[in-house]
Amino acid sequence: MSARKQALSWAGAMLAIAVLAVLDVVPQEVAQFSVLVLPALAWLSIMPRSRCCAFSQKGSA
Numbered sequence: 349m350s351a352r353k354q355a356l357s358w359a360g361a362m363l364a365i366a367v368l369a370v371l372d373v374v375p376q377e378v379a380q381f382s383v384l385v386l387p388a389l390a391w392l393s394i395m396p397r398s399r400c401c402a403f404s405q406k407g408s409a
Contacts, residue, residue, distance in 0.1 A: 351394050358390035 349357075365386070369379030 354394050355390065358386065358394070362386050 362382070365374060365379055365382045368374040369376060
């Protein structure tokens, strides 16, 4: 799945939680907690794994 599709999926999940909280389907505490957790999970899943070692390449001084 491309990064754009992953980002749209995460955005849809965040919007769905917000709408469900407004309709009192999801408790308010869950919605407030998801505002903090979902963006962090989205960032972790969308970022490529190879960037964490960008500074340890040979030949860079």
